[in-house]
Amino acid sequence: QVQLQESGPGLVKPSQTLSLTCSVSGGSISSDSSGVYYWNWIRQHPEKGLEWIGYIYYSGDTFSNPSLKSRLTISVDTSKNQFSLKLNSVTAADTAVYFCARMIPRAREFDHWGQGILVTVSS
């Protein structure tokens, strides 16, 4: 059973860089018999809805939400079965629960999610 787990600092100062890692266990971050997966970051502001941040393939190809693209870097480390998020120049508006999630090629749905990590931007 595939499991995803987010890790990183829970508190980031304004103007600094938010860095998170998603560790994947129980399956490979690279392709398998089911196909090639999209590895995603999604966030949820307090008491709000869900906002998709971006995805990365195991090959390193990425696609980011245009609203965040200028501040965003998503990378993958297949040797560690991990992918990462870096969001720079953060403000209080970036305070949210950050989820990592796997999207499968069947109908491009998010079938596995991490538990989420709350990141607060505050001095």
Added chain:
Amino acid sequence: DIQLTQSPSSLSASVGDRVTITCRARQTVSTYLSWYQQKPGKAPKLLIYAASSLQSGVPSRFSGSGSGTDFTLSISSLQPEDFATYYCQQSYSPPWTFGQGTKVEVK
């Protein structure tokens, strides 16, 4: 971006009720539409993919329908564990987008 609008934003219902939630896309998403259930403090859980396919392990009281721009999620007989917030999500064209959510509360 493809905007998704859910209605209602919230509803009150009783155990045993039939519940229907709608999701309307501003432009076609074909059948690249999924539904998720989220409980407080938890990650969303996939219920329905490809507009009408039931995810493995999800009770059959959940069903989805629609294509193009109009979709529905139905719960045939609401159970106590179904009180939660429900989101639709499109993956027809990136950036992937979510509806604003529908909170199903106890009447």
